[in-house]
Amino acid sequence: MNAPAPRTFFDKVWADHVIARLGDDAELLQIDRLVLHELSGSQAVRALAEAGREPVSRGQVFTVIEHLISTEPGRGPTDSVSKSGPIMIETTRKASRDWGFHFIDYDDPRQGIAHVIAPELGIAFPGATLVCCDSHTSTVGGVGALTWGIGASEAEHVLATQTLAQARPKTMRVNFTGRLARGVYAKDMILALIGRIGAQGGIGYATEYAGAAVSALPIEGRLTLCNMSIEFSCKYGFVPPDETTIDYLKGREFSPKGADWDRAVAYWRTLPTDPGATFDREVTVDCDALEPQVTWGISPQQVAPIGASVPDPSQASDSEARQLATRALEYMQLSAGTPLQGIPIDVAYIGSCTNARLSDLRAAAEVLRGRKVKAGIQAVCVPGSTPVKRAAEAEGLDRIFKDAGFEWHESACGFCGHIGSDRFADLRVVSTTNRNFEGRQGPKTRTHLASPATVAASAIAGCIADARGIA
Amino acid sequence: MEALRKVTGIAAPMLRINIDTDQIIPALFLGGTDAKGYGANLFHGSRFLADGKPNPEFILNQPPYDKAQVLLADRNFGCGSSRERAPKALREFGFRAILAPSFGGIFFNNCYRNGIIPVELPIEIVRSIAAEVEASGGTSPVTVDVAAQVVTAPSGARYPFAAPATLRQMLMEGMDEIALTLSRGDEITRYREADRTRRPWAY
Numbered sequence: 001m002n003a004p005a006p007r008t009f010f011d012k013v014w015a016d017h018v019i020a021r022l023g024d025d026a027e028l029l030q031i032d033r034l035v036l037h038e039l040s041g042s043q044a045v046r047a048l049a050e051a052g053r054e055p056v057s058r059g060q061v062f063t064v065i066e067h068l069i070s071t072e073p074g075r076g077p078t079d080s081v082s083k084s085g086p087i088m089i090e091t092t093r094k095a096s097r098d099w100g101f102h103f104i105d106y107d108d109p110r111q112g113i114a115h116v117i118a119p120e121l122g123i124a125f126p127g128a129t130l131v132c133c134d135s136h137t138s139t140v141g142g143v144g145a146l147t148w149g150i151g152a153s154e155a156e157h158v159l160a161t162q163t164l165a166q167a168r169p170k171t172m173r174v175n176f177t178g179r180l181a182r183g184v185y186a187k188d189m190i191l192a193l194i195g196r197i198g199a200q201g202g203i204g205y206a207t208e209y210a211g212a213a214v215s216a217l218p219i220e221g222r223l224t225l226c227n228m229s230i231e232f233s234c235k236y237g238f239v240p241p242d243e244t245t246i247d248y249l250k251g252r253e254f255s256p257k258g259a260d261w262d263r264a265v266a267y268w269r270t271l272p273t274d275p276g277a278t279f280d281r282e283v284t285v286d287c288d289a290l291e292p293q294v295t296w297g298i299s300p301q302q303v304a305p306i307g308a309s310v311p312d313p314s315q316a317s318d319s320e321a322r323q324l325a326t327r328a329l330e331y332m333q334l335s336a337g338t339p340l341q342g343i344p345i346d347v348a349y350i351g352s353c354t355n356a357r358l359s360d361l362r363a364a365a366e367v368l369r370g371r372k373v374k375a376g377i378q379a380v381c382v383p384g385s386t387p388v389k390r391a392a393e394a395e396g397l398d399r400i401f402k403d404a405g406f407e408w409h410e411s412a413c414g415f416c417g418h419i420g421s422d423r424f425a426d427l428r429v430v431s432t433t434n435r436n437f438e439g440r441q442g443p444k445t446r447t448h449l450a451s452p453a454t455v456a457a458s459a460i461a462g463c464i465a466d467a468r469g470i471a
Numbered sequence: 472m473e474a475l476r477k478v479t480g481i482a483a484p485m486l487r488i489n490i491d492t493d494q495i496i497p498a499l500f501l502g503g504t505d506a507k508g509y510g511a512n513l514f515h516g517s518r519f520l521a522d523g524k525p526n527p528e529f530i531l532n533q534p535p536y537d538k539a540q541v542l543l544a545d546r547n548f549g550c551g552s553s554r555e556r557a558p559k560a561l562r563e564f565g566f567r568a569i570l571a572p573s574f575g576g577i578f579f580n581n582c583y584r585n586g587i588i589p590v591e592l593p594i595e596i597v598r599s600i601a602a603e604v605e606a607s608g609g610t611s612p613v614t615v616d617v618a619a620q621v622v623t624a625p626s627g628a629r630y631p632f633a634a635p636a637t638l639r640q641m642l643m644e645g646m647d648e649i650a651l652t653l654s655r656g657d658e659i660t661r662y663r664e665a666d667r668t669r670r671p672w673a674y
Contacts, residue, residue, distance in 0.1 A: 016666075016669075016670075019655070019658055019659055019662040020655055020658045020659075020662075022637045023635075023636040023637045023640075024636055025635040025636050025637060026635060026636075026637045026638070028652065028655065028658075028659075030662060030663070030666060032673045039501060039554075040553065040554065040555065042504045043504050043506070043555070046504040047506060051649070053649065057674075059674070060674070082499075082501075082502055083502055084502030084503045084504075085502075087503065087504060088502075088503070088504055091504050125672070125673075127670075128673060133553055133555075134552075134553055135551060135552050135553040135577055148577075149553040149577050150553060150577065150580070151553055151554075151555035151558075151577060151580060151581035151584065152555040153472075153555060153581065153584035153585075153648075154580060154581075154584070156649070157648055157649050157652065160649045160652075160653070161649060161652045161653060161659070163652055163659060165637060165648070165652070167635055169576075199489050199547060199550065200488070200489070200546050200547040200550070200573060203547065203573045203574075203575075203576065204573075204576065230551070230577075233547055233550050233573075233575055233576065234576075235576040235577060256672035260671060260672045261672075263671075263672070264670075264672045267669075267670065299489050320488060323487075324488065324489070327487075417493070417498045417552075418497065418498045418499055419498035419499065419501065422499075435491075435493070435551065435552075437491050437493045437494070437551060438493075438494065438516065439493060439494075439497055439516050440493050440498075443516075
């Protein structure tokens with residue numbers, strides 16, 4: 001008898017969820033977890049109700065208030081800078097209560113950004129399919145789950161059937177070899193990758209992150225890595241489960257318990273990619289020489305090491321890159337040849353599903369301790385979840401942030417997009433978020449993406465700065 | 472979903488890569504739980520000036536493109552945020568087809584559920600169609616035949632395209648996708664009975 005063909009993690013998880021094959025191009029998949037937030041989840045629940053349908057598996061649905069709810073300390077149940085925030089929050093709240101979903105309201109001690117709390121509460125687990133109306137759902141692949149962002153109509157379909165029809169993607173493996181130097185983080189790894197393969201490099205793929213530098217990352221770093229999969233247009237990103245994953249999930253609120261836990265762990269250990277399994281594409285990024293990365297343009301692919309200068313569009317590799325760079329420099333109000341370090345900033349922002357977990361706040365606090373934010377700079381920290389915020393407060397990080405001159409907010413999506421906050425307009429922001437698109441953080445707002453350490457160092461310097469020279 | 476078998480209409484070239492869904496409809500205009508009401512703010516940042524007046528330089532403010540039903544786009548159109556208000560806004564403006572070399576994956580799926588066909592064609596073909604359209608001052612129409620899976624340029628040149636069979640069928644018939652899935656109840660039940668034994672912790 002022949003040995004079974006080696007399979008990738010993705011092949012195994014996908015196969016285990018196929019209910020039916022739909023023609024040549026799509027399969028009907030079992031969905032283990034649906035997570036909804038008030039911005040798009042509210043559309044899905046309203047559409048479902050208007051169609052006269054009901055959710056079919058309420059215990060597999062989790063709802064959370066996090067996109068539109070204010071981050072201001074002392075916020076009320078419908079406080080939102082969005083005019084329609086209250087209706088979207090109330091629609092989600094009412095549907096959650098009426099239908100009996102696992103509901104995490106704005107004042108629940110477990111509240112936070114969906115992709116931060118899904119791993120934190122054990123809602124996601126290895127080998128699970130988890131979907132949410134949010135492109136950054138890929139984040140949750142950091143715990144070895146297959147997770148992806150969907151539209152509101154797809155969410156309505158999941159509510160009604162607990163299934164989803166999807167085309168099977170191709171597979172890519174990104175091998176991060178070597179070891180990160182001190183002061184270089186998961187954020188720098190993923191930005192460097194996007195710079196290499198481009199913002200369209202992942203269209204039609206599911207990406208497995210592998211290699212020594214990934215194995216060495218704690219779960220929080222893996223979540224940062226997977227978070228930005230969608231920034232190279234890859235819907236799915238994941239790190240197959242290992243002992244780090246299993247240790248992380250043990251004892252979390254929704255993690256399997258007792259005999260179920262033992263069975264689950266035994267199954268999870270079968271999921272990693274078999275030796276000899278093949279991928280449609282392989283990419284290698286060496287981490288030994290990796291430097292902190294900062295974006296200079298309007299696409300995450302427009303990124304450079306912090307010691308570099310703003311590139312000259314005329315030196316771009318082709319006419320398309322040249323056009324893109326020209327438009328970027330115009331929007332960003334930057335000139336070619338300007339060193340990235342020293343570009344004056346107006347705002348330093350630490351928040352979002354990318355980089356606002358406890359380890360991110362610790363990395364920033366290490367830089368901020370005993371220092372002051374430069375006068376005139378707005379510095380804002382929005383922890384990724386209420387548990388992150390409380391844990392940070394328990395170890396005194398909030399004091400470090402506040403003493404330095406940072407605002408310390410309640411958890412939500414906040415200032416990452418121009419919807420959780422409307423405070424940024426025509427400002428230059430160095431930000432731990434994931435998108436530097438035109439207008440993403442506010443009209444004419446010019447975003448530079450970077451790690452929490454780089455953002456903290458920049459807040460102190462009043463310009464883009466390298467944390468390694470400080471901490 | 473809204474049915475679409477064939478559309479013949481004005482085509483608007485917007486050949487820039489990475490047009491993300493934040494550009495298609497900025498976050499500020501995502502308000503509400505309504506299924507409709509987003510078209511007025513389509514491409515808001517480019518379409519309107521700071522004082523709220525239409526930007527005369529923006530293509531969709533210029534006749535005949537203000538009546539466009541086909542969008543000619545470049546790589547990675549609709550990348551970024553999963554917001555389904557993006558295809559909703561495009562549909563309300565009048566678009567029924569988008570021709571581009573590639574699309575953001577979430578946006579691609581969302582289009583089908585909002586009566587729009589996303590058609591993948593090599594950039595050389597999209598550019599060639601755009602050149603023909605522009606040569607006619609925009610008045611020569613482009614046809615996208617979903618049933619025949621062919622795009623016809625103003626010159627009469629025909630370009631076949633591939634599309635996911637299931638989604639295409641649903642779009643042509645305007646099917647209720649949920650009803651279709653529920654009709655597979657037996658298969659779903661069989662899968663779950665076996666899966667519950669295998670992975671009880673997932674339920």
